[in-house]
Amino acid sequence: MSSDQEHRQPNISNESFLKGEAVNPSSFREVPSSRRAPRRQPPNEATRFLMEQVIQKTNVQKALKRVIANRGAAGVDKMEVTDLPAFLTRSWPRIQTELLTGTYHPQPVKRVEIPKAGGGTRLLGIPTAVDRFIQQAILQVLSPLIDPTFSEASFGFRPGRNAHQAIERARQYIKEGYEVVVDIDLEKFFDRVNHDILMHRLSCRIADKRLLKLIRAYLSAGVMVEGVRMDVEEGTPQGGPLSPLLANILLDDLDQELTRRGHRFVRYADDCNIYVKTERAGQRVMDSVKEFLSKKLKLTVNKEKSAVDHVKKRKFLGFSFLIRKGEVLLTLPRQSKERFKTSIRRLTAGHTGCPLAERIRRLNSYLTGWVAYYHHADTSTFFRDMDSWIRHRLRMCLLKQWKKPATVKRHLLARGIAPIEAAQLSSSRLGYWRLSLSPQMHRAFDNIFWKLNGLVSLLDKYQKLRVSF
Secondary structure: OOHHHHHOOOOOOHHHHOOOOOOOHHHHOOOOOOOOOOOOOOOHHHHOOHHHHHOOHHHHHHHHHHHHHHOOOOOOOOOOHHHHHHHHHHHHHHHHHHHHHOOOOOOOEEEEEEEOOOOOEEEEEEOOHHHHHHHHHHHHHHHHHHHHHOOOOEOOOOOOOOHHHHHHHHHHHHHOOOOEEEEEEEOOHHHHOEHHHHHHHHHOOOOOHHHHHHHHHHHOOOEEEOOEEEOOOEOOOEOEOOHHHHHHHHHHHHHHHHHHOOOEEEEEOOEEEEEEOOHHHHHHHHHHHHHHHHHHOOOOEOOOOOEEEEHHHOEEOOEEEEEEOOEEEEEOOHHHHHHHHHHHHHHOOHHHOOOHHHHHHHHHHHHHHHHHHHOOOOOOHHHHHHHHHHHHHHHHHHHHHHOOHHHHHHHHHHOOOOHHHHHHHHOOOOOHHHHHOOHHHHHHOOHHHHHHOOOOOHHHHHHHHHHHO
C-alpha cells in the first residue's frame, strides 16, 4: 500500500454520516493554556493529508453538532442549520469528493451590518450553513495543530483561553509597576487582512495544497449585497468559524515581534495592550509598532482609538483599572454601564405589551450572562443600584400596561393597598416613571414579589460568583 493510501480515510456513506456517538460541543476546548509549546514548523509529511482528517467521520459529526448548536442566520442560499442533516445525507458523498479533489467552490457570504456599541456599524459576513459546517470541520483539525504555537500573551478566540485571563495578565503587569499602556486598536482589521500575507503564513505551517486552496477560496468567495455579488481582495469575513483562527495566525507575527523585543503585552484578537513604565517609552513603542504593522502586515492602527496613556484612563475588554494603596482594582467604565442600561431599557420598554413572565424571562437571560462576565469587577455598588433600578423599570411597565385609572386601582387593591391610597395613585397625573417610585407601588410590588416571580438579582449573583471566584 502506498503512503498516500495509508493516510487516506475511507469514504463515508449516506447512512453512516449522521450516525455514531453524540459529540459534546464543549469538548472542543481541549488545548491547555498555561504553557507555550516550542515554535517550530510542523514537518510537511504530517500536514500533507489534512483534508483526509477534515472529512473523517468523527470530525464531521462533531462539526455538524457544533454548527447546529451555534444556530445562526441563513446565508445567501437561505438554508437554515436545522436543514443541514437532511441536506448532507443526500449530498455529502459529492461534497466529500469535491473536497478531496480540490474542486469544492464556496458560496459568497451574505453581508450584513450590525451596530457597534460605540457608534457606527460593523460588517459581518454570514457563510451558508454548508460552508459554516465545512469551516468548522477544518477548524477542528487546524486548531490543535496551530494553536499550541501561538504566544502565551494571546487570549482571543483560543481554546481554554478567555477575556478574564487577559484582564488578569494585564493586572499583573500593572502590579509590577508598568502603569502606562500602549493601547493599539487596528483599523477595520477583519476587513483589511492581506490575503497573500495570510496564505504565506499558512503555507509555512501546512502542506496540504487542497486545504490551502480551499481556505484561499473562502477568503476570495466574495460577498452578496442586496442580491449583487461583489469580489473581495482583502479581509476575512467576521461570521465564519475559521475567521478567528486566521486572524490569530496573521497577528502571531506581531506577538512574536513584541516577545522578541521583551515587551509585556496582552492581545485579545485585534485589541493589543503593551505595558511600559513611562509615556516616553510608550510613545517610542507606539511608533515602532505602527511601522511594523504597516510594513510587515499591511495593517493600519486606528489613530482615534489608539493611545499612550496611564492605565486608569483607558479601558480594556469592558473593564477599567484603578490603583489604590498598591492594589490594582477592576472597575466598570462609564461606557460599559451605559451599554448595560441601554439594553435594560430595551428589555423593559413598556409599550410592547409583553406579559410580565416573558419579560422577566428575557431579562434573566441577559442579566445572567452580563453578571457572569462582569463579576470580576471589584465593586458591588453598581450591581445593587441596578437591582433597584430594574425593579423600578418593571413597576413602570406594569403601569403602562394597565393604562386606565380603574385598572390601576383594581390591581393595587388586589395587592393589598388601601382604597384611598389606590385611588390617589390611579388618579394622579404624574408620569409613569414618577408613579413607579411611589410608596404604593413599592409596597404592592416589593422585593419579595419580584423574587417569587423569578427575577434574577444582580447583587445575589455577583456575590455568589465572587465567592467561587
